[in-house]
Amino acid sequence: MNFKRFTHLKLPPEQYLRKNIHKYATICETNDTKNVGKRLEVQGWVRALRKMKNNIFLDVNDGTSSQHLQVVLNKNQKPENLNYGCSIVIEGQVAQAPNGRAELQAENIQVIGSCDLNEYPFLPRKQYESEYVRQFLHLRPRTRTFSSIMRLRSLASDAIRDHFSKHNFINVDTPIITSNDCEGAGEVFNVQPNSHELLAKMKKEGSTDATTTYFNTKTFLSVSGQLHLEACARALSKVYNFCPAFRAENSKSRLHLSEFYMIEAELAFMTSVRDLANEAELLVKSTMLRIIEKGALDLKFVQAPEPAWLNRAFGFITYQEALDTLNRHADKLAFPIKQGENFAKEHELFLVQHYGNVPVFIVDWPKECKPFYMQECDYDNNKVKALDLLVPTVGELIGGSVREDNYVKLKDKLPCNSNLDWYLQLRKYGNVPTAGFGMGFERFLQFILGVPNIKDVIPFPRWPYNCNL
Numbered sequence: 028m029n030f031k032r033f034t035h036l037k038l039p040p041e042q043y044l045r046k047n048i049h050k051y052a053t054i055c056e057t058n059d060t061k062n063v064g065k066r067l068e069v070q071g072w073v074r075a076l077r078k079m080k081n082n083i084f085l086d087v088n089d090g091t092s093s094q095h096l097q098v099v100l101n102k103n104q105k106p107e108n109l110n111y112g113c114s115i116v117i118e119g120q121v122a123q124a125p126n127g128r129a130e131l132q133a134e135n136i137q138v139i140g141s142c143d144l145n146e147y148p149f150l151p152r153k154q155y156e157s158e159y160v161r162q163f164l165h166l167r168p169r170t171r172t173f174s175s176i177m178r179l180r181s182l183a184s185d186a187i188r189d190h191f192s193k194h195n196f197i198n199v200d201t202p203i204i205t206s207n208d209c210e211g212a213g214e215v216f217n218v219q220p221n222s223h224e225l226l227a228k229m230k231k232e233g234s235t236d237a238t239t240t241y242f243n244t245k246t247f248l249s250v251s252g253q254l255h256l257e258a259c260a261r262a263l264s265k266v267y268n269f270c271p272a273f274r275a276e277n278s279k280s281r282l283h284l285s286e287f288y289m290i291e292a293e294l295a296f297m298t299s300v301r302d303l304a305n306e307a308e309l310l311v312k313s314t315m316l317r318i319i320e321k322g323a324l325d326l327k328f329v330q331a332p333e334p335a336w337l338n339r340a341f342g343f344i345t346y347q348e349a350l351d352t353l354n355r356h357a358d359k360l361a362f363p364i365k366q367g368e369n370f371a372k373e374h375e376l377f378l379v380q381h382y383g384n385v386p387v388f389i390v391d392w393p394k395e396c397k398p399f400y401m402q403e404c405d406y407d408n409n410k411v412k413a414l415d416l417l418v419p420t421v422g423e424l425i426g427g428s429v430r431e432d433n434y435v436k437l438k439d440k441l442p443c444n445s446n447l448d449w450y451l452q453l454r455k456y457g458n459v460p461t462a463g464f465g466m467g468f469e470r471f472l473q474f475i476l477g478v479p480n481i482k483d484v485i486p487f488p489r490w491p492y493n494c495n496l
């Protein structure tokens with residue numbers, strides 16, 4: 028097959044579609060004075076309606092930009108049910124408004140879906156608390172702030188994928204259904220079939236525990252794709268995933284979700300936590316730069332904090348240094364901390380403040396704070412080559428480590444009944460050291476956008492006792 032001959036097809040792919048397809052202009056395309064004089068057809072939702080003497084001015088938005096398009100129509104063109112919240116199609120000519128911006132002078136206007144303002148939960152020109160808006164998850168994308176957040180979320184996701192692609196990482200889709208609890212914390216959701224016929228058949232076939240197993244294996248929703256990434260890194264060198272992860276933690280805090288997205292990277296031939304920290308720092312910074320470049324309007328609209336940390340090196344301290352700092356300032360903390368304990372949120376935020384309000388890596392953790400798969404530090408076998416990245420307002424954003432790559436040592440550390448023979452075997456054939464990290468996508472968005480509650484950066488949040496939509 029000569030694929031080269033296809034590279035000569037220079038026409039844009041639209042040219043190969045059927046002709047005469049009706050084309051509407053998106054509002055982000057229309058809202059530009061270079062269109063002045065053009066006839067366009069636009070569709071969207073009415074975000075504001077101002078009645079003047081002869082004319083009616085509409086602000087119309089279709090979610091492609093935080094900017095509304097101003098539409099002007101003559102009073103006698105107004106359809107009966109045109110009001111705030113309804114969806115419309117407008118045909119008209121782009122003109123330059125007195126304020127210099129583009130506006131659409133309507134020639135035809137049609138209401139597609141009306142909106143009964145006696146029932147609709149959002150009134151025009153009213154700012155609502157995010158708790159109120161969250162009661163209407165199905166209508167929330169229509170609010171201006173949330174639609175900005177959704178565009179920024181999409182941009183961040185593209186930026187992360189582009190970053191990895193540019194640095195020769197291979198994207199791996201790790202499984203959602205797994206038979207192991209990677210983090211060993213027992214915070215897993217079980218997966219089981221819900222079909223009576225299937226359950227009956229499985230029982231007949233000798234399944235011992237058909238009601239709690241997936242075809243005779245106990246399975247869970249994945250808490251992390253790390254172990255599978257380690258398998259792929261030992262063939263593809265640099266890999267990453269961008270997948271949902273699930274944690275059955277009974278926490279309704281502003282930083283926890285039962286279902287969240289995680290970006291995990293795993294790099295073969297990597298042995299140092301310092302190199303791993305550099306990879307993580309590069310990802311955070313390059314993603315932020317890209318969002319600033321492409322999403323400035325939305326960033327401004329959501330009043331994202333200025334990323335003063337962008338042109339400063341992230342902090343890098345050991346667990347022991349962090350602990351000593353916390354103990355020196357025990358009088359300022361509500362909870363004291365003891366040697367070998369994990370930090371509480373309060374400690375994490377204090378450390379970030381103390382080290383200049385820039386993200387700070389905490390490395391070389393006590394073994395007892397961390398899962399089984401981490402490698403011991405060369406200078407102290409009670410410590411492991413782990414890192415946590417703490418960031419302003421959020422605390423822990425990234426967790427990672429150099430993995431235990433010694434077959435015998437790993438065999439000793441594996442939790443019993445862990446179903447991880449395959450994971451051990453990776454250390455047997457063509458083994459190499461690997462290191463990797465995981466970053467919670469929603470926490471990243473909270474951090475860069477300054478959104479206090481994690482439920483407000485994901486379209487349909489799941490948290491304990493909340494999954495009705």
Ligand SMILES: NC(=O)C[C@H](N)C(=O)O
Pocket residue numbers: 209210250251252253291292426427428463464465466
């Ligand atoms: N891939 C990683 O290193 C993330 C780690 N497994 C975690 O869930 O924290």
